[in-house]
Amino acid sequence: MQLHQHLPHLYVFRLVASLGSFQAAATELALPRSSVSKKVMQLEQYMEQRLLQRSTRQLRLTEAGLSLLEATQGLTALLDNTEQLRLQQQHKPIGRVKISSSTLLGQRFLLPRVAELRRRYPEVTIDLSLDDSVVDLIATGVDLALRVGHLPDSSLIARRVGQKSWAWVASPGYLQQHGTPATPDDLKQHQCIVFKNRDVALNHWSFADEHGRIETQVVEEAIAVDDGRTLVELACMDQGIVMLDLLLVQRELALGLLQPILGNWQHPETSPIHLLCLGKAARSKAVDCVWQALVPWLQADLAAAAQGESPH
Numbered sequence: 055m056q057l058h059q060h061l062p063h064l065y066v067f068r069l070v071a072s073l074g075s076f077q078a079a080a081t082e083l084a085l086p087r088s089s090v091s092k093k094v095m096q097l098e099q100y101m102e103q104r105l106l107q108r109s110t111r112q113l114r115l116t117e118a119g120l121s122l123l124e125a126t127q128g129l130t131a132l133l134d135n136t137e138q139l140r141l142q143q144q145h146k147p148i149g150r151v152k153i154s155s156s157t158l159l160g161q162r163f164l165l166p167r168v169a170e171l172r173r174r175y176p177e178v179t180i181d182l183s184l185d186d187s188v189v190d191l192i193a194t195g196v197d198l199a200l201r202v203g204h205l206p207d208s209s210l211i212a213r214r215v216g217q218k219s220w221a222w223v224a225s226p227g228y229l230q231q232h233g234t235p236a237t238p239d240d241l242k243q244h245q246c247i248v249f250k251n252r253d254v255a256l257n258h259w260s261f262a263d264e265h266g267r268i269e270t271q272v273v274e275e276a277i278a279v280d281d282g283r284t285l286v287e288l289a290c291m292d293q294g295i296v297m298l299d300l301l302l303v304q305r306e307l308a309l310g311l312l313q314p315i316l317g318n319w320q321h322p323e324t325s326p327i328h329l330l331c332l333g334k335a336a337r338s339k340a341v342d343c344v345w346q347a348l349v350p351w352l353q354a355d356l357a358a359a360a361q362g363e364s365p366h
Contacts, residue, residue, distance in 0.1 A: 063097040064126055065133065066090055067105060071123055075113055147340035152181040155200035158282035158302040159327070160184040163359075164200060167351050171344060178340045186282055188253045197341045198348065199330040212328040213349045216356030220321035221300045222259070223312040227292035234315055235295070238271050245276035245294035249285055259297050261319040268322050286312075297321075301359045327356065 070079040070090065080087040098105050105119035115123065155164055161184065168180055183196070202218045224234075228245075235241055238261045249256045255278075260270045276294050279285050286303055289296045290311045306312040329352060331337060331345045 063093045064129060066093045067097050070094060071115060147175045147343040148177045149338055149340040150179040150181050151197050151341050151344045152195060153198045154183045154196040156186050156282060157184045159200055161283060162302055163352060163355050175343055186280060187251055198345055201330055202327050203325045205328060210330045211333055212330050214326050215329050215349060215352040216327040218299050218325040218327055220297055221314055222295055222297050222316050223289060223314050224295045225290055225292045225312055228294060238269055238319060241271055241273055246273040247277045247285055247288050247294040247296045248273060248275035250278040251280035260322050262322040263319055304359055
């Protein structure tokens with residue numbers, strides 16, 4: 055076998071070395087572990103030297119392996135540059151774009167824009183993931199993500215599209231049965247529905263009065279749920295009081311299914327809403343087009359909703 059035929063084996067060897075295990079490389083490449091091991095063995099046979107010292111607990115580069123790693127350090131850059139050239143020369147958006155969002159935010163603001171995306175980019179497959187759990191975007195292969203909250207430093211590009219506020223609502227039926235709380239302290243006598251999952255429990259409700267004084271109530275949940283849509287459905291079914299963003303229940307407010315309460319208090323905190331994306335050099339033509347379309351759409355829709363207008 056000629057040297058050029060071992061280029062794929064070199065790539066696999068460098069990946070194993072950088073990740074520190076055959077299994078991690080196999081996962082990255084979506085190959086069986088045995089296939090990865092075989093490719094490295096074929097490279098070792100060609101080099102006539104052992105490149106990796108294997109044991110049950112660790113993987114260590116031999117001296118020959120270290121030398122080969124250093125000698126081929128330009129390979130990754132070469133492959134990356136080739137891929138970027140391919141993406142840049144792609145004239146029209148084709149392929150899959152995976153978009154992630156929390157359930158209510160996605161349902162109310164992403165779903166209404168899917169039809170327009172499909173009309174504009176018919177050869178792009180939209181892969182939507184609506185989940186209220188914290189998701190590692192890079193590890194799960196997400197291209198775009200609608201996220202609430204302040205962002206840690208990362209390689210992702212963020213565009214602010216709106217702002218999340220908090221309020222308290224209940225159904226007219228619940229309030230008729232149980233009365234309307236006049237103060238935050240009255241919540242102790244009421245049924246509260248709390249959002250809770252393995253990452254967060256929103257059972258500390260903060261209130262600021264007209265003078266800016268803040269008090270916090272640790273509410274005892276009558277029901278705990280890990281899905282925003284279920285939270286709203288339960289509130290509409292007269293099951294209790296919920297804390298959420300009024301932007302996300304405008305339909306229910308307009309239909310009279312829910313109504314705001316504790317109007318003399320405000321939540322003291324707000325959170326930015328961002329659309330996240332990979333850096334321009336790492337995203338495909340399809341991802342870039344969807345990104346460029348969604349940013350102004352979401353900004354307009356969230357601004358309209360904040361003014362009490364019907365979004366797109």
